[in-house]
Amino acid sequence: MKYKELKQEEERYVMATYGRFPIALDHGEGARLWDVEGKSYIDMTSGIGVNSLGYGNKELIAAVKDQMEKLMHVSNLYTTAPMVQVAKSLVLFSGLQGGKVFFANSGAEANEGAIKLARKYSYDKYGEGRSKIITLKNSFHGRTVTTLKATGQDKFHQYFFPFTEGFDYAEAGNLEDVKAKADDTACAVMMELIQGEGGVLPLDKEFVKAVEAFCREKDLLLIIDEVQTGIGRTGSLFCFQQYGIRPDVVTMAKGLGGGLPIGAVLAASNCCDVLTPGTHATTFGGSPTVCAAAGVVLSKVNNPVFLEKVKSKGEYIRQKLLAMNSPAILGVRGMGLMVGVIVEDGKHSEYVSRLNEKGVLALTAGKNAVRLLPPLTITIEEIDEALAVMREVFGEGGKAV
Numbered sequence: 001m002k003y004k005e006l007k008q009e010e011e012r013y014v015m016a017t018y019g020r021f022p023i024a025l026d027h028g029e030g031a032r033l034w035d036v037e038g039k040s041y042i043d044m045t046s047g048i049g050v051n052s053l054g055y056g057n058k059e060l061i062a063a064v065k066d067q068m069e070k071l072m073h074v075s076n077l078y079t080t081a082p083m084v085q086v087a088k089s090l091v092l093f094s095g096l097q098g099g100k101v102f103f104a105n106s107g108a109e110a111n112e113g114a115i116k117l118a119r120k121y122s123y124d125k126y127g128e129g130r131s132k133i134i135t136l137k138n139s140f141h142g143r144t145v146t147t148l149k150a151t152g153q154d155k156f157h158q159y160f161f162p163f164t165e166g167f168d169y170a171e172a173g174n175l176e177d178v179k180a181k182a183d184d185t186a187c188a189v190m191m192e193l194i195q196g197e198g199g200v201l202p203l204d205k206e207f208v209k210a211v212e213a214f215c216r217e218k219d220l221l222l223i224i225d226e227v228q229t230g231i232g233r234t235g236s237l238f239c240f241q242q243y244g245i246r247p248d249v250v251t252m253a254k255g256l257g258g259g260l261p262i263g264a265v266l267a268a269s270n271c272c273d274v275l276t277p278g279t280h281a282t283t284f285g286g287s288p289t290v291c292a293a294a295g296v297v298l299s300k301v302n303n304p305v306f307l308e309k310v311k312s313k314g315e316y317i318r319q320k321l322l323a324m325n326s327p328a329i330l331g332v333r334g335m336g337l338m339v340g341v342i343v344e345d346g347k348h349s350e351y352v353s354r355l356n357e358k359g360v361l362a363l364t365a366g367k368n369a370v371r372l373l374p375p376l377t378i379t380i381e382e383i384d385e386a387l388a389v390m391r392e393v394f395g396e397g398g399k400a401v
Ligand SMILES: Cc1ncc(COP(=O)(O)O)c(C=O)c1O
Pocket: 106, 107, 108, 109, 111, 140, 141, 142, 143, 192, 196, 197, 225, 226, 227, 228, 253, 254
């Protein structure tokens, strides 16, 4: 079916919850995608940070196929080797020795798990009344009724009343504001180290370290939402490793399954036994099939040479974008292969549409960022192809096109 027919059927049968681009994708290889009309694109989105090893990765596919033939799913009433192996790798590779993992199916679910963990940690130790979680203004933590409320943006706090109570929002970079909001009723601080959906905004290192010290002093759990920044995206397995902090809880999803749905809550040794039988569960979390995929992703990504390449490719993109000297590009932000190209407020969607038309898929973030989250395996040739299109779209050397 061609795009037009597919779109008609979509409009008839699929809820219109997404502002989709006018493209129907069909297949992919490496960092390249083809639509149903046969047009090809360089993918600078990787399914919003999911397809970490690109499309058609032979090893990933073989591992998933083998596992599906052997055993596709069992409930969490039984143990499976792929699930245990991924948990072990996450604990060992993160440096949170003595920690443990809970598997979920998405980023929002991982954050829900972390929120429950933080509240129960506090309840077990201090009893009722200490349940507030401080998040940051402009953050994004998911779309469930609780994680919408955890998200520090008013536009997400509409329609679905009543939301879960017990969240307050501090200004990013403002330690005094965090301290003021984290009164005696608080049990945790939760933040992204680079606000992704909010506009590719990295937090200041000194601020993050100061929040960590404050959390230790007050026995607040420090939850780092690495749903978008984790699994090699910023050039280290987890972004917190470049910030030099030791979180109590790390949440992840997106890139971990390389394209299959998975989420995880990684808790350090001080709080990893808080969630006990009957207090948290999921039917699909940690299935052997998605864990087989995650095992391959972790074995590829947690490699210093691979991670160094993520950093250098990100740096290459940033330098080339700045060297365009385009009047449309007001700045470039981010770390590793999480890049935000800053344009005039409100113009980001227009640029993304033009990039799409010319064969480069890109995302928007916040009010003025064109966000690039290519597969971590993207080659320099694929990057150069995408940059040539960006040069046309953003305009070079003072000539906006
Ligand atoms: C930082 C962050 N947390 C949570 C989520 C929610 O993840 P999911 O869409 O898998 O529920 C996202 C998704 O974009 C995210 O970027």
